[in-house]
Amino acid sequence: MKLETPLLDQVKLPEDLRKVDESKLQQLADELRSETVHAVSHTGGHLGAGLGVVELTVALHHVFNTPDDRLIWDVGHQCYPHKILTGRRDRIRTLRQEGGLSGFTKRSESEYDPFGAAHSSTSISAGLGMAVASDLAGVDNTVIAVIGDGAMSAGMAYEAMNNAGATNSRLVVILNDNDMSIAPPVGAMSAYLSKLLSSKPYLSLREAAKWLAHKFPEPMEKAAAKAEEFARGFVTGGTLFEEMGFYYVGPIDGHNMEHLLPILKNVRDAEERGPFLVHVVTQKGKGYKPAEEAADKYHGVSRFDVVTGAQHKAKPNAPSYTGVFGQTLTKLADKDDKIVAITAAMPSGTGINLFEKAHPERTFDVGIAEQHAVTFAAGMATEGYKPFAAIYSTFLQRGYDQVVHDVAIQKLPVRFAIDRAGFVGADGSTHCGAFDLTYLCCLPDFVVMAPADEAELVHMTATAAAIDDRPSAFRYPRGEGVGVEMPEEPEILEIGKGRVLREGKTIAILSLGSRLADALDAADELQNRGFSVTVADARFAKPLDTDLIHKLAENHELLITVEEGSIGGFASMVSDYLLRNDLTRDLTVRPMFMPDEFLDQASPARQLEWAGLDAAAIVRTAVEAMEKQASKTGNKPARA
Template sequence: MTTSSKTPLLDTIASPADLRQLMEADLAQVADELRTETISAVSVTGGHLGAGLGVVELTVALHYVFDTPRDRLIWDVGHQAYPHKILTGRRDRIRTLRRGGGLSGFTKRSESEYDPFGAAHSSTSISAGLGMAVANTLAGQKSNVVAVIGDGAMSAGMAYEAMNNAGAMHSRLIVILNDNEMSIAPPAGALSAYLARLVSGGAYRSVREAVKQLGRHLPRFVYDRARKTEEFARNFWAGGTMFEELGFYYVGPIDGHNLDHLLPVLKNVRDFKETGPILVHVVTQKGKGYGPAEASSDKYHGVNMFDVVTGKQVKPKPNAPLYTNVFADALVKAAQKDDKIVAITAAMPSGTGLDIFQKTFPERTFDVGIAEQHAVTFAAGLATEGFKPFCAIYSTFLQRGYDQIVHDVAIQNLPVRFAIDRAGLVGADGATHAGSFDISFLGILPNLVVMAAADEAELVHMVATAAAYDEGPIALRYPRGEGVGVEMPAEGEILEIGRGRILREGNMVAILSLGTRLAEVLKAAEDLAGYGVSTTVADARFAKPLDVELLLRLAANHEVLITIEEGSVGGFGSFVMQTLAEEGALDGRGARGLKVRSMVLPDRFLDHDKPEKLYAHAGLDAKGVVAKVLATLGRDADAVKVMIA
């Protein structure tokens, strides 16, 4: 006895070309099956769910109407691209999402020809799409370029910079505004759909163009008044005045879950004869078609594995508090004592823990949207007036505000506090979200203090230190995930700026750690004792300013000095080497001199996997530390074991 498939139509689709062989009447069933498959897959892998469920019908419609991959389809951020991946030949691997060797959680050029642009940071699609559209124009090609961008991503300045540029050009670019918060305008039912079909249709556009040509023979004031009257009438019913002013032909809003509305509009837009950019405003619902996700779109934006029937997510009981929560709780305690402390996030209140702070201090919490550049300079403005802004941004997103850190904060030596979450390797989100570079790009800036927490207790101390520091900008970095299970202090201790600490004394090898590799270093020191290697372990605490006294002491009293950090080349290890050179500690000591080595992330982008596997692959775990020490000493690990035995 065989069991019939729950997805009989989807089973016939290996590529969008197969989808385009179906009748339009079949597409609603395809969408239902695609939604079922998406829910089933993400329940196994975890990942981004709500956004993808919200664009199922839109995904089907776009691949049905447009000739992908010849027509370019760009998904902004990529949170919503799982249904797209299923339809574009990756269904057989969809349950490998975000796992080592599996599919990326975002669009990725190297993964498929249907991903013309890789995306994981938001608000890039219009810029990239415009570049492709201009390339088409220069090459004399007639293919379409479609960029799908959410209303949240439209809060970033980059999106408006791109629209401003596109509106002044004549290349064919289609922007689909996926409005899943109804933040711009709700669809007005049948009337809205009718008007969208009307204004996107050839007959309306032909008459409109003919009237424009005729109008140019009329007196200027008559023509201008007629043009403004037409624009007013169209925008009165449909909205979109802002987009029209930016030079886009606006169509919408339309119901993004109704294929009878989507298909004719997309066909009309596809068949536009005129050049110039077009914006189609589509209204959708996050989590559409799955009750738990509809009821709680924020909790189902990114999910762990979950039970499809109940929607209950599988969350392992933590062994230690999450670094993000430790930061948030410590900031709340500091703010209870100091009413000048305020908190800023760039559209990531829960990701940075500031939703916790907001519950206690709503009037002192500011979510500025996906606008890291603005967040940094906004914080700088607050600092000029005596407030103590904590700007909490993921390391990978802080890169987008680097110019502002330099020009608006560091040069003016303003006391902005940067709380850098997701420092180091993050795992399933891969290279685009890894916090690999902040030590390097912050440490080179004059006036800026850079701290890195070795564990959750140290993070509490560093929040207190940042709150008390008014001499200039200061940054504290900490990773994603759980702490290491140390005893937590009742209150944060204000650390001496630029002062490290020694946790274990030895006389042969010194390991100077920055950040949460410290736990692995301590394990390595225990293992090295079995090889007859006496090891000193120190926690630098500060990448800048360095504890020069501690550094020179370690250099003077050991054969080998090794630095280790969760960052790229050019960071903490480079700062140490520069200081040792300047202080003359590398000029030679004894017959062999001091051996110095730096352990950093490899000089390449690491794909997604579990963090512990990534660190092992990078050689930044206890085993890797032991291997580095023995290699530096010129010892063979197996030979040493035999000798000691």
Template sequence: MARGRYPRERQGGWATRSDLLTLTTPTLDTVHLPADLRRLQPEELRTLADELRQATIHAVSKTGGHLGAGLGVVELTVALHYVYDTPADKLIWDVGHQCYPHKILTGRRDRIETLRQGGGLSGFTKRDESEYDPFGAAHSSTSISAGLGMAVARDLSDGDNHVVAVIGDGAMSAGMAYEALNNAGAMHSRLTVILNDNDMSIAPPVGAMSAYLSRLLSSKQYMGLREFGRGIAERFPKRLERAMEKWEEYARGFVTGGTLFEEMGFYYIGPIDGHNLDHLLPVLKNVRNAKDAGPVLIHVVTQKGKGYDPAEQSADKYHGVAKFDVVTGTQKKGKPNAPAYTKVFGRTLSKLAEADDKIVAITAAMPSGTGVDIFQETHPTRSFDVGIAEQHGVTFAAGLAAEGYKPFAAIYSTFLQRAYDQVVHDVAIQSLPVRFAIDRAGYVGADGQTHCGAFDVAYLSCLPNFIVMAPSDEAELAAMVATQVGIDDRPSAVRYPRGEGVGVEMPEHPAPLEIGKGRIVRQGAKGARGAVAILSLGNRLQDALAAADRLGARGLVTTVADARFVKPLDGDLIRQLAESHDLLMVIEEASIGGFGSHVLDFLARNDLMKGLAVRPMAMPDRFLDQDKPEEQVRLAGLDADAIVATALDALGIDAGDRGNSDDKDAPARA
């Protein structure tokens, strides 16, 4: 490839650097909604796709986000909206990180540069954002199940619209996708599933012959002949009927590779070139016009990052990117002030594994997102990526633990929710020492509601036999990982946030913590205006310390404690704080029902609430949209300002009253 040129996928054409610098989209400018797209001539769609690809690149260069997946489905997006009558026909994108071109074509181009920002467009499909998003998604493997539900609802309502679910090959590694295929194949509801094969290479190379076969197999004549043959076969004995069906399935499977899907009850078409509109359009039209085809699976082969050289050359095809320079592809990442929690976990575990050959690491298709890739570099035979299969991953870890190994299951907080039954049944009930490393705990910024780790504290701390920890900084995380290595009689979990640590000095050899013991970070004394104790869990400690400074300026002497453990609860620490302070505040960046609930239960059971004001502070009972993490924390009422305001209100002190330590009218502990 000549330097300074990028493929444009127009026959015989290339995109130059000047094309990338100057966004000129005359055809795309005429398309505001898919109805406008359908007024174009087929030969104009190639130009539209080229312009749509460039518009996507320019938008993501300014906002950051998911790029490679969207670039890979540009032609498919154009073809689907051209052939199907959206939004009456339902188009469901699995995961949703490939939906940026779809958003541009469905009336959101004027807002596309607000992607993943506060008050802007979501980075995923979202029902309340557009009628062209019939189903919201950000976690994978839901599209076929949702599509089947919509198809059955249509049939029950005597409707006639089409339902199309687009699922990537990575999402097909999740069991839920196969459960849905199995269910859909047993029905005769008209449902079209498009398998976007962009990574796994589960099919032979796509060429003219396979494209011809796909057009043939999807043609009205062939599908009509197939139905005619089935009608004839039904007149024969069942054994012969089934034999004829099997012959037809295997004959097509021999040349197309579709036997697996045929066995599940789908009519398989493919593979076809997902970047060739001359191949896509006739196949989609044939399938659309086949009224009695039942469930159909179209196997489309695409290239992630297609049409943008930096993405094509990148190992992850620019799956997720920061803001970047359009011409060079250089991402504009800020210089970190401290190591990211994810890297601290990966490095700590890797180092501990040098001295303990029983340590193994498990991830569910997120090696770099969880730090397992760091572990894998030094311990490749003890690192396992199970794919998007958290349920399997947890029970796989339980099996390893049952045989004396020390598995660390590194899974995002929201992804672990998928495997909750396995956590309960296969791990907790058997008290197996699986170590959970729960990344993305708390607010996650641009990924918004769907990736916010709100519920792990509540859903794990209610389980018998569990140890649950949360570090207040990166050094504490390293110590907690070391602690987990030594826990061999029950499961444990450490939950930590996305992003960088706070900049503390890292220990060369982290020492394990005493199980169930917190620490006093700043000791206050009972003052004339009442004494405040702030008991913080996890990453709220820095705001708690800042709030203590400001309360101290008002004459309120404040103790700050770091809980470290949700379970087992440090009863001695809580008793000490309760008996020597007028106000006990409990802060956590997690949902109600978690740490604060355990503290309140302890106080009530031990008769420690007499004369004590208690204020638990947790996430509000609502989902917050994407925004900067610090803004999400502010909106949730969990920052230093909110802590100060809550303390003053609890003590009956007006926010404007700066007061002094000699205030005789201040409340005191009874």
């Protein structure tokens, strides 16, 4: 089916959009919505949030002078329509693909992306920084931060608003309210009031009233200011934001151009300095029936049929790690009423939605507030409960101070289930779980585990539940398991003990977590080349299985460690032990970990290839190390 977009075809950049007559902007928005649907049907990605801001995107680029006026999208997965309007339409069907457009805003991709926002709640802080920088440089522009209502659950947003309210900088925050329903019903009266309260005459009258109030004694001045503020708060619902120093406008219908355009113009042209907050109510999935009717509004989709909305999902060969964790935790909680689950606005992404169905009273979604989630879990642990904080690797980074101060120092038995550890494919560098091993292994008395497959994840979930004297964490990748047989009952693992899967004499491969399958494949290839290979699964990054490491070091010529994490993690722990115990004298050591760079989106297999962490890279590392050792001694590489 050919897509007809005659008006959109004339818009290559926002400067073209600003030439379009206002009476035709809704038609343009309709075409933009269709183009967005068709593009995502080819690539998959985040659809619902982008469909909800189509009219808002058109209105913002029409009213404001982007890119001189800075436009920040928070979270960046709302930005697909924005990308189409800012010179990237010809590449929009490369979204989230290798060599293609990022699924989020990205500074290196376009001057129209002034700030990369793949994680939530950063826009107001970044926008205020830009606004203050403009003031210092004497630049007359406007900074606009579009932030979703979900992102407003994070403390960082309020920290930024508190700071912004105390400044006189030109910052416009657009609160995109598409889920929380914090607004009263939006209608003609609300739109009229918002237009009135953002207009020049009203603002001028307000400034005059302020001047007049200053002439009264201080108590009367304060009373007058409060009266005006609460009068507006009563009709608009914006008292909270007014208290934080913002001039509140709204709520307004985010799908109605006749409401959006005059209000945005009033805000743009306002002579009053200081921050504005425009409350816009939108609908996720707007304009595409399958998305509107879906429970998640097609928040994240695989490729799909545009007509029916049916998604083309590959049939899994094995259960997902996320699903295995959720199911295992649920079964453990069936027998232990002290187990509770905590998530930071990602119940389905972490498997906690499965737990919630069986134990809703013991499930806690705290919103996009990882810092709070960690300390909330710590508080529950002090009262004898067994909290599992299920948080993505890159999201847990936000709560690291709390992990250290509120959990580790107090040695509280909080269990961290760390999803999305390692490469994550289409979500690229912003969601790649590279650093959790490094930032957790350095903490005293922390137990850090990594399952090699889905069966091991079952055992490690149960092991974490049994650890009641210190904090623990287990990290696992995104996607499917490797297809091993699942245990009928979980096993409580001995803390700090690994396992040997294959015995050899020359080369030892010590794998942690997800690299074990490739380590075994590499061992097969090395065996075919005549090398005798041991393969071991460390299971624990901390505490280390020092007996196993000692045995591998003493009985082999080459020791390779493999992990899907950054420098400073498992390999550093092993190397430190080897050096302190003088085990490297007759041993060649080769640590394998992620390269010192951020890798762009591609398939996970491709990312592992780039990183040099797949089976072929393990073979290459082993052969090169053995040949180098042989060249030093003058002997041929040792063979089986």
